[in-house]
Amino acid sequence: MSERATPPGWYLVPDGEELEAPEEGGTAHGPGEAPEPEPTAEPAPRPAPGPAGVEVSAPCWNCRAPVAPRDARCASCDRTRTHVLLVCAEPCLELRHGPGPPLHLGRHPDWAPRTAAAFAGWNKISRHHASLTVEPDGSAWVEEPETGTRNGTYLNRARIAPGVRTPVRDGDQLRLGLRVSFVVRLYGPGPGTG
Secondary structure, eight states: OOOOOOOTTEEEOTTSOEEEOOOTTOOOOOTTOOOOOOOOOOOOOOOOOOSTTOOOOEEOTTTOOEEOTTOSBOTTTOOBSOEEEEEETTTTEEEEEOSSSOEEESSOTTTOTTTTTTTTTOTTSOTTOEEEEEOTTSOEEEEOOTTOOSSOEEETTEEOOTTOOEEEOTTOEEEETTTEEEEEEEESSSTTOO
């Protein structure tokens, strides 16, 4: 009989069947016995596809009210469907922004009110680090202030020049300094957007 490696948390019984190791104070599950299922978080419900010819609404990115696919704007808040989603793992941050004034990213509470609290302890993020603008056609642009930043702003590992509007595409990585990184998702009328 050959020895084979067992995964951590498992052990081998004489007849070759693998059993889950007991937890502290618990008992092992015998052959043919199923372990008790552990509670799991249910995923958020997604709209079910409707029968052919029936429109299924999606929530508005701004106010979460239902918006029919044929509608270009939300009836509740009058925002267009076009927007950008920035997702950052560390610090845990998710930002949605649509056409209009730019979204400022930085530590200054007056200049960047949506990110200042999240970046308060991050001294490698400038007070006025970068701005993100979304156009009505679904295109997005990032720009660092003309004075620049000490730690730089990077798009897909390339440092962007201060004061130059740089196009951002769906799936790009936007990095502020060396440690804070956002994944960019674009949603809008153009091809290649969500």
